[in-house]
Amino acid sequence: MKFIFLTLICITLTGRAHSEGLNLSVADIEYGKYLSGECVTCHHTKALNTEIPSISGLEPNIFVSLMLAYKSKEIEHPIMQMIAERLSEDQIISLAVYFSKLNR
Ligand code: HEC
Numbered sequence: 001m002k003f004i005f006l007t008l009i010c011i012t013l014t015g016r017a018h019s020e021g022l023n024l025s026v027a028d029i030e031y032g033k034y035l036s037g038e039c040v041t042c043h044h045t046k047a048l049n050t051e052i053p054s055i056s057g058l059e060p061n062i063f064v065s066l067m068l069a070y071k072s073k074e075i076e077h078p079i080m081q082m083i084a085e086r087l088s089e090d091q092i093i094s095l096a097v098y099f100s101k102l103n104r
Helices: 002-013 031-041 060-071 079-084 089-100
Strands: none
Touching: 031 089, 060 079, 060 089
16 A cells, blocks of 8 residues: 555656646646545544544645555555545545645
């Protein structure tokens, strides 16, 4: 898990995610807020426990990389895989930009 996460950060930092067409300008923050209702039942908007990581204030590229990794089942986690599977890339980007604006 740690290794995959570091790999994702490297991919993000080297700009591969960007050159593959990650376009944050499609983000609709209000829509992201609407979609986030489901997420915050587990993640809350502030970190409350150690079981579930806080996703507030995450860098959008990292957020999207993580969600796409769950969607493609690169990261093992049945719940997050099921959640990511149902979301389109545009929805994930809207969520990413919305959550990145929240304070941890
Ligand atoms: C039923 C509880 C639950 C719900 C609902 C849920 N998540 Fe998660 N999420 C988790 C857990 C548990 C993890 C940690 C999984 C792991 O260790 O890989 C996680 C991990 C994540 C991560 C990776 C965080 C990191 O730092 O590694 C992101 C991003 C994320 N969730 C986004 C979302 C979004 C966006 C939604 C709503 C569309 C959502 N989650 C809904 C439980 C949930």
